């Protein structure tokens with residue numbers, strides 16, 4: 001008998017962007033996991049219609065810097081909570097392999113919980129959904145594309161296209177750098193949700209403080 005954990009990407013927020021596989025795997029799982037964000041979790045909200053009545057375990061991570069010890073504890077909780085011979089589903093927004101907590105948990109599972117099988121079910125990443133919603137081309141032939149969550153100006157010197165996640169902290173620097181380097185930009189907040197907004201006006205973008213937002217840039 002063994003246990004299995006699925007890392008599931010729930011996509012950008014609208015439940016219609018969940019894959020059929022994600023829905024089936026969640027429904028077959030004995031327990032649903034996600035990081036605890038003050039009792040809330042966007043991925044769990046996206047999936048809520050398909051996981052009614054399932055046991056939900058929200059795992060606490062400290063505010064600020066998360067340490068290896070925290071990921072170890074998360075991996076222990078996952079192993080403990082999945083019943084023998086069954087599976088669990090760890091839900092992440094977008095895709096699990098893009099800037100997600102689950103990446104660090106996998107490392108710990110591979111190291112210390114080898115009896116738990118791991119499988120990833122991809123989801124539509126936020127920047128792909130935002131590109132579709134704002135009709136912003138990501139790449140064309142011969143273009144180079146950069147994805148980053150910790151922007152510095154030097155990173156865009158050799159690309160024609162960029163998607164910057166987690167922009168809430170240093171938006172002014174990002175927008176100034178994009179302008180200086182000849183990029184047009186779009187700010188996409190809550191892509192695919194009813195609260196979605198697409199902004200191109202610099203002042204309006206700077207006023208917004210939403211964490212669930214990103215910037216797409218394209219060289220003019």
Ligand SMILES: C[S@@+](CC[C@H](N)C(=O)[O-])C[C@H]1O[C@@H](n2cnc3c(N)ncnc32)[C@H](O)[C@@H]1O
Nearest residue numbers: 012093094095098125126165166190191212213
């Ligand atoms: C921890 S990262 C998770 C990335 C995610 N795994 C993905 O595939 O897109 C969190 C960041 O994703 C971006 N994000 C996630 N969902 C979004 C959405 N619906 N609209 C805009 N940005 C989103 C934001 O930049 C946010 O700060």
